[in-house]
Amino acid sequence: NIVSAGMLVLALAIAARPPDPSHPYGHGKIEFLSAGIEGTAILFAALVIGVESIHELIAGPVIHDLDVGLALLAASAAANAILGVYLTRTGERTRSEALRADGRHVLADVWTSVGVIGGLFVVRLTGWIWADPWIAITVAVHVAWEGFRLLVDSLRGLMDEADGRLIESTVATLEDARESSWIDIHSLRGWRSGARRHIDFHMTVPRYFNVDQIHAIHDRVELALLDGDEHGGDVVVHFDPCDETECHHCAMSDCAIRSHPFELRQPFTIESATRPDPTAHGHPATRIDLSSAPAD
Structure with missing residues (x-):
């Protein structure tokens, strides 16, 4: 002892x-x-x-x-x-x-x-x-x-196993603080290093938003997730541009590029928030072809 x-x-x-x-x-x-x-x-x-x-x-x-x-x-x-x-x-x-x-x-x-x-x-x-x-x-x-x-x-x-309680609380907090421009979240990951929390995820926003607007969203997301946490932590958000398939559940009222009318906003859930990004790891634009690279 x-x-x-x-x-x-x-x-x-x-x-x-x-x-x-x-x-x-x-x-x-x-x-x-x-x-x-x-x-x-x-x-x-x-x-x-x-x-x-x-x-x-x-x-x-x-x-x-x-x-x-x-x-x-x-x-x-x-x-x-x-x-x-x-x-x-x-x-x-x-x-x-x-x-x-x-x-x-x-x-x-x-x-x-x-x-x-x-x-x-x-x-x-x-x-x-x-x-x-x-x-x-x-x-x-x-x-x-x-x-x-x-x-x-x-x-x-x-071994950095996903923290289920952290992911659950993160999804609930983001849903409570949600803004109309937060169209979707996915690829959510959460783990702890001692008492510090580390959270990263993808968020879909209107594709015409500029860097200043996206940066401001990141600040508000970080404040919502870490405000009042004496232990601190890290929040990293990867922003994805929207496409026309998401118009049906996008609540932006003044969207100039909308191609379909708004029908129903889909709530953030653990299942939807933790689904992988279909374009990650293997998107044709991210592959590097070395077959035609010149030899040293």
């Missing part, structure tokens, strides 16, 4: 550093690494509990008189439960993977203590001494599952 606490403090200190030229996306990934180490430590603890329990099943359990020790264990379990819940909730509120991981580590200790207390209580109540190692094995399985989940979550973060 002392090593884990020290690692937590170090990870939070590094993650809090602002982006710099060497780390343009910030230092938040250190939190996922810290969480992975915590998950590994929890798995190791589960392994030790399981091995000791199996050893007791083979050799026969030995129950000692631990009245004072049990009282201290119960008190520490209660304190750890409060601390674990606090760390976990604070991690959720601040989007800190390191705090969440440390909270789950502390709660794993609580489950271990509860298993010890429960096992000895059942033995004292029933006289069946085999209850202690069997309860310990049950606790080991639960602790191992928590460690495995934590390790998987950390690997997902390190």
